[in-house]
Amino acid sequence: MTAPSPTTTPMRGRSAGRPRARAVSRAAIADAVVDLICDRGFGGWSMRDLAERLGVSLGTLTHHMRDKQTLLIEAMDSMYVLPPDWSRYRRLPPAAQLARMAETFIIDTPRRRRGWRFWVEYMAGVGHNTALRDRHEQRYERQRRFFARVIAAGVTAGDLATDLDPEHEAARLLALGNGLAVQQLVTPDHLSPEAARRILTTYLTSLQRPSEG
Amino acid sequence: MTAPSPTTTPMRGRSAGRPRARAVSRAAIADAVVDLICDRGFGGWSMRDLAERLGVSLGTLTHHMRDKQTLLIEAMDSMYVLPPDWSRYRRLPPAAQLARMAETFIIDTPRRRRGWRFWVEYMAGVGHNTALRDRHEQRYERQRRFFARVIAAGVTAGDLATDLDPEHEAARLLALGNGLAVQQLVTPDHLSPEAARRILTTYLTSLQRPSEG
Amino acid sequence: MTAPSPTTTPMRGRSAGRPRARAVSRAAIADAVVDLICDRGFGGWSMRDLAERLGVSLGTLTHHMRDKQTLLIEAMDSMYVLPPDWSRYRRLPPAAQLARMAETFIIDTPRRRRGWRFWVEYMAGVGHNTALRDRHEQRYERQRRFFARVIAAGVTAGDLATDLDPEHEAARLLALGNGLAVQQLVTPDHLSPEAARRILTTYLTSLQRPSEG
Amino acid sequence: MTAPSPTTTPMRGRSAGRPRARAVSRAAIADAVVDLICDRGFGGWSMRDLAERLGVSLGTLTHHMRDKQTLLIEAMDSMYVLPPDWSRYRRLPPAAQLARMAETFIIDTPRRRRGWRFWVEYMAGVGHNTALRDRHEQRYERQRRFFARVIAAGVTAGDLATDLDPEHEAARLLALGNGLAVQQLVTPDHLSPEAARRILTTYLTSLQRPSEG
DNA sequence: AATGAATGAGACTTCATTCAT
DNA sequence: CATGAATGAAGTCTCATTCAT
Numbered sequence: 001m002t003a004p005s006p007t008t009t010p011m012r013g014r015s016a017g018r019p020r021a022r023a024v025s026r027a028a029i030a031d032a033v034v035d036l037i038c039d040r041g042f043g044g045w046s047m048r049d050l051a052e053r054l055g056v057s058l059g060t061l062t063h064h065m066r067d068k069q070t071l072l073i074e075a076m077d078s079m080y081v082l083p084p085d086w087s088r089y090r091r092l093p094p095a096a097q098l099a100r101m102a103e104t105f106i107i108d109t110p111r112r113r114r115g116w117r118f119w120v121e122y123m124a125g126v127g128h129n130t131a132l133r134d135r136h137e138q139r140y141e142r143q144r145r146f147f148a149r150v151i152a153a154g155v156t157a158g159d160l161a162t163d164l165d166p167e168h169e170a171a172r173l174l175a176l177g178n179g180l181a182v183q184q185l186v187t188p189d190h191l192s193p194e195a196a197r198r199i200l201t202t203y204l205t206s207l208q209r210p211s212e213g
Numbered sequence: 214m215t216a217p218s219p220t221t222t223p224m225r226g227r228s229a230g231r232p233r234a235r236a237v238s239r240a241a242i243a244d245a246v247v248d249l250i251c252d253r254g255f256g257g258w259s260m261r262d263l264a265e266r267l268g269v270s271l272g273t274l275t276h277h278m279r280d281k282q283t284l285l286i287e288a289m290d291s292m293y294v295l296p297p298d299w300s301r302y303r304r305l306p307p308a309a310q311l312a313r314m315a316e317t318f319i320i321d322t323p324r325r326r327r328g329w330r331f332w333v334e335y336m337a338g339v340g341h342n343t344a345l346r347d348r349h350e351q352r353y354e355r356q357r358r359f360f361a362r363v364i365a366a367g368v369t370a371g372d373l374a375t376d377l378d379p380e381h382e383a384a385r386l387l388a389l390g391n392g393l394a395v396q397q398l399v400t401p402d403h404l405s406p407e408a409a410r411r412i413l414t415t416y417l418t419s420l421q422r423p424s425e426g
Numbered sequence: 427m428t429a430p431s432p433t434t435t436p437m438r439g440r441s442a443g444r445p446r447a448r449a450v451s452r453a454a455i456a457d458a459v460v461d462l463i464c465d466r467g468f469g470g471w472s473m474r475d476l477a478e479r480l481g482v483s484l485g486t487l488t489h490h491m492r493d494k495q496t497l498l499i500e501a502m503d504s505m506y507v508l509p510p511d512w513s514r515y516r517r518l519p520p521a522a523q524l525a526r527m528a529e530t531f532i533i534d535t536p537r538r539r540r541g542w543r544f545w546v547e548y549m550a551g552v553g554h555n556t557a558l559r560d561r562h563e564q565r566y567e568r569q570r571r572f573f574a575r576v577i578a579a580g581v582t583a584g585d586l587a588t589d590l591d592p593e594h595e596a597a598r599l600l601a602l603g604n605g606l607a608v609q610q611l612v613t614p615d616h617l618s619p620e621a622a623r624r625i626l627t628t629y630l631t632s633l634q635r636p637s638e639g
Numbered sequence: 640m641t642a643p644s645p646t647t648t649p650m651r652g653r654s655a656g657r658p659r660a661r662a663v664s665r666a667a668i669a670d671a672v673v674d675l676i677c678d679r680g681f682g683g684w685s686m687r688d689l690a691e692r693l694g695v696s697l698g699t700l701t702h703h704m705r706d707k708q709t710l711l712i713e714a715m716d717s718m719y720v721l722p723p724d725w726s727r728y729r730r731l732p733p734a735a736q737l738a739r740m741a742e743t744f745i746i747d748t749p750r751r752r753r754g755w756r757f758w759v760e761y762m763a764g765v766g767h768n769t770a771l772r773d774r775h776e777q778r779y780e781r782q783r784r785f786f787a788r789v790i791a792a793g794v795t796a797g798d799l800a801t802d803l804d805p806e807h808e809a810a811r812l813l814a815l816g817n818g819l820a821v822q823q824l825v826t827p828d829h830l831s832p833e834a835a836r837r838i839l840t841t842y843l844t845s846l847q848r849p850s851e852g
Numbered sequence: 853a854a855t856g857a858a859t860g861a862g863a864c865t866t867c868a869t870t871c872a873t
Numbered sequence: 874c875a876t877g878a879a880t881g882a883a884g885t886c887t888c889a890t891t892c893a894t
Contacts, residue, residue, distance in 0.1 A: 039341065040341050041255065041256060041337060041338070041340065041341040041342075042254065042255070042256070042337065043254070043255075043256040043257065044256060044341055046866075046867060046868080047867075047868060047869085048866090048867075048868095056875085056876090057875070057876050057877070058868095058869095058876080058877085059870095059871095059875065059876040059877060059878090060874080060875050060876060062868080062869065062870085063874070063875065063876080064874095067868075067869075068867095068868065068869095117340060120333075120336050120337050120340060121337050121340070123333050123336075123337070123395060123398075123399065124254060124255065124333050124334050124336070124337035124338075125254070125337075126399065127254070127330060127333060127334070127398070127399075128251075128252060128253050128254040128257060129254070140396070140399045140400050141400050141403050144396075144400075144403065168408075168411070168412065171393075171396060171403075171404055171408065171412060172389070172412050172416075174392065174396065175388075175389055175391075175392030175393040175395075175396055175412070176385070176388055176389050176392055177392065178388075178391070178392040178395055178396075179387065179388030179389055179390065179391040179392030179393075179395075180384075180388040180392075182336060182388075182391055182392075183353070183357075183384065183387065183388055183391075185336075185340070186336065186339070186350075186353050187350070187353050187354050187357075190354050190357065190384075191384055195381075195384065198381070199381065199384060199385050199388070203385075206419075236857080236858095237857095237858095259883080259884060259885085260884075260885060260886085261883085261884080261885095269858080269859090270858070270859045270860070271859080271860085271885095271886090272858065272859045272860065272861090272886095272887090272888090273857075273858050273859065275885085275886065275887080276856085276857065276858065276859085277857090279886095280885075280886070281885070281886090449878080449879095450878095450879095465767060466767050467681065467682070467763060467764070467766070467767040467768070468680065468681075468682075468763065469680065469681070469682040469683060470682065470767060472862080472863060472864085473863080473864060473865085474862085474863085474864095482879080482880090483879070483880045483881070484864095484865095484880080484881085485865095485866090485867090485879065485880045485881065485882090486878075486879050486880065488864090488865065488866080489877085489878065489879065489880085490878090492865095493864075493865070494863095494864070494865090543766060546759075546762050546763050546766060547763050547766070549759050549762075549763070549821060549824075549825065550680060550681065550759050550760050550762070550763035550764075551680070551763075552825070553680065553756060553759060553760070553824070554678065554679050554680040554683055555680075563825075563826070566822070566825050566826050567826050567829050570822075570826075570829065594834075594837070594838065597819075597822060597829075597830055597834065597838060598815070598838050598842075600818065600822065601814075601815055601817075601818030601819040601821075601822055601838070602811070602814055602815050602818055603818065604814075604817070604818040604821055604822075605813065605814030605815055605816065605817040605818030605819075605821075606810075606814040606818075608762060608814075608817055608818075609779070609783075609810060609813065609814055609817075611762075611766070612762065612765065612766075612779045613779050613780050613783075616780050616783065616810075617810055621807070621810065624807070625807065625810060625811050625814070629811075632845075685887075685888060685889080686888075686889060686890085687887090687888075687889095695854085695855090696854070696855050696856070697855080697856085697889095697890095698854065698855040698856060698857090698892095699853080699854050699855060701889080701890065701891085702853070702854065702855080703853095706889075706890075707888095707889065707890095
């Protein structure tokens with residue numbers, strides 16, 4: 001590798017050749033942007049706010065990022081371009097996979113909360129920002145297809161009821177999950193994570209193949 | 214200084230323009246604000262944009278509404294303070310009432326589309342505007358309680374299954390409906406109004422008292 | 427809304443102007459503010475006026491000073507935080523010190539005139555700007571205490587009459603001086619610097635220890 | 640008199656012919672303006688503020704007063720065009736007259752406080768508002784001449800020391816009084832009305848003819 | 853007489869961006 | 874690479890004033 005050393009003082013020794021550790025990485029910037037968007041909304045933050053949160057000067061920020069639009073795209077991508085890491089669950093039986101996926105709709109950690117706050121802003125944002133819409137158009141559909149595939153696998157495997165329409169059920173699960181997440185966000189006092197989980201569990205149970213008896 | 218102390222000698226705004234005959238009502242303003250929010254997002258419009266859309270001067274706007282916050286509140290109220298006119302359905306049997314209510318989640322008219330576009334922006338907006346959140350926090354809960362009451366009436370009337378938990382089902386219906394609406398908004402090509410209606414109908418059917426046999 | 431949430435898509439201020447080579451220091455700004463206040467009164471100037479006088483853009487102003495309040499405070503401080511350079515007089519006998527101090531109440535130079543014009547505006551300004559009052563309330567008292575200390579030293583040194591109450595005389599001298607300054611400002615034709623000086627001298631003489639005889 | 644009745648219902652009886660009691664009199668307006676100026680400074684109030692304080696609509700206000708400048712003049716006049724009502728003291732011996740005049744510099748009532756707050760604003764105002772300066776130019780000098788006349792009368796009457804220069808002493812008394820008033824206004828905790836009165840009394844005593852003995 | 857509607861000018865402030873160092 | 878200076882555009886809001894009713 002030919003990248004410069006990680007410290008400002010030129011170290012020619014063992015660490016030579018590693019990429020210089022920038023004071024602010026693009027990832028750190030994108031992360032801070034997401035935080036800002038969660039806190040203050042899609043358009044409720046300024047470059048200065050971001051610079052302060054990152055502890056760098058405003059000049060430094062614009063030095064790293066062409067403009068705000070780019071920043072926005074970067075932030076969205078950091079949340080959504082990589083498919084959620086469901087690959088780890090591949091080996092699980094479909095029903096268990098579904099359970100894991102359903103779990104993502106339960107807001108019981110700050111991280112989950114952040115994710116759904118961002119989701120709401122994102123849903124609003126793609127509605128009127130063409131640049132975002134163009135870039136992320138198929139994201140929603142992709143997730144639904146993923147759900148559908150898992151459900152179809154469950155039917156094939158005999159875990160789920162044989163008369164299920166995977167497309168139909170995927171849309172249903174996604175809608176139910178999203179709606180529950182919003183409710184937890186807006187009226188947490190009236191829909192606790194446990195209540196939401198119960199609703200999802202009830203639904204998932206209804207998908208299973210009726211055990212003969 | 215927030216409250217500037219302008220000098221007096223150089224009188225400002227001495228020659229005011231002729232007032233037009235145009236009259237703008239608060240309702241018309243609120244309506245335009247809703248349109249603007251749907252088109253450009255919660256924070257994506259300026260007072261000038263609004264004035265131009267209404268065909269009045271900028272000063273006229275603040276003459277009718279103190280400031281932008283007021284404008285926002287008025288717009289929200291115009292959409293949400295009046296409960297949807299469900300009173301007309303009072304006489305219907307509960308199951309029919311539920312069907313009507315479910316129908317509101319189907320986006321098959323421009324008007325419905327506008328309503329749900331606004332809803333998404335609204336969900337995002339209340340997330341970071343405390344004044345709005347304080348004002349509208351109970352709106353969501355109020356709707357759920359309304360649903361719960363209708364469901365409870367259905368159980369009592371014998372239309373719906375006797376083992377239903379109205380609160381639970383109301384939350385579920387609301388979540389499902391909201392989620393379906395968002396899906397119709399974002400991926401209309403993949404979730405048509407008919408598909409959404411089918412999902413809701415399936416769900417409502419599952420609530421009914423199993424016909425004996 | 428106080429904190430507007432501008433949209434992001436229509437990027438604002440994309441093409442910023444070339445920065446000039448002109449450099450404005452905080453001190454230069456404060457100085458210009460003092461001039462402006464003297465000329466047009468406490469609230470009789472705008473940020474634009476100031477920018478034009480300094481030959482910089484409006485944005486540059488807020489780049490150096492957060493807002494108008496800050497500007498005001500800075501201007502006040504530039505006139506008053508540093509005690510007038512009386513330390514040089516430390517070595518003089520108290521009576522001579524008093525004479526020098528009294529001299530500050532004589533308006534016989536443009537600089538003195540500027541100082542007292544500002545003082546009058548300042549007295550008015552602190553009357554209704556709480557932030558300034560909080561900041562500068564003790565300034566007046568500090569000056570009186572300084573006077574009292576010098577007078578007390580004079581009594582101790584035997585220069586001044588032994589039956590003087592330093593506090594009482596300090597208040598008296600300050601009041602007389604301020605009043606004379608205002609009179610010179612408002613009716614210069616009827617109270618010349620010489621007349622004012624004569625009044626102060628008469629007063630200071632009356633403080634001296636009666637020559638025995 | 641031919642003016643209409645004081646009530647809106649036409650009363651032809653005994654009260655016919657009296658000037659209609661307007662909802663807002665010019666005097667009431669001027670009075671409110673003075674209050675506003677005392678509270679918020681010379682330029683720190685708006686027509687709307689004034690209308691609210693008077694309990695009338697903004698339209699009504701401008702219906703009565705041509706413009707703000709007029710209002711300002713009117714307010715100043717209401718305070719200063721009429722010479723202070725010292726005529727009542729004409730009959731008193733000059734020393735007593737002086738004592739009464741001195742008393743006006745003591746801020747021990749809300750009314751006095753109001754008067755001196757206004758004075759400070761006025762002093763500042765005439766410094767940069769040419770219209771005011773033109774109208775009130777000689778006010779300050781008039782007051783000093785009045786003082787001088789009383790002192791001269793005192794000398795003639797034998798109440799005061801014979802070697803006094805009335806002009807000189809009048810300027811001195813006015814300066815001392817104004818300065819004391821400002822001090823009471825700005826640092827009331829450090830110069831009480833009593834302390835101020837003591838200083839003035841000491842001064843006035845020093846003017847008296849030394850009692851032989 | 854009284855008032856509400858209307859308005860243009862201008863106030864302060866924020867902000868994304870460019871550039872020289 | 875990092876940063877502070879500079880700036881024009883645009884934002885929200887205030888305000889004195891005019892006019893029709």
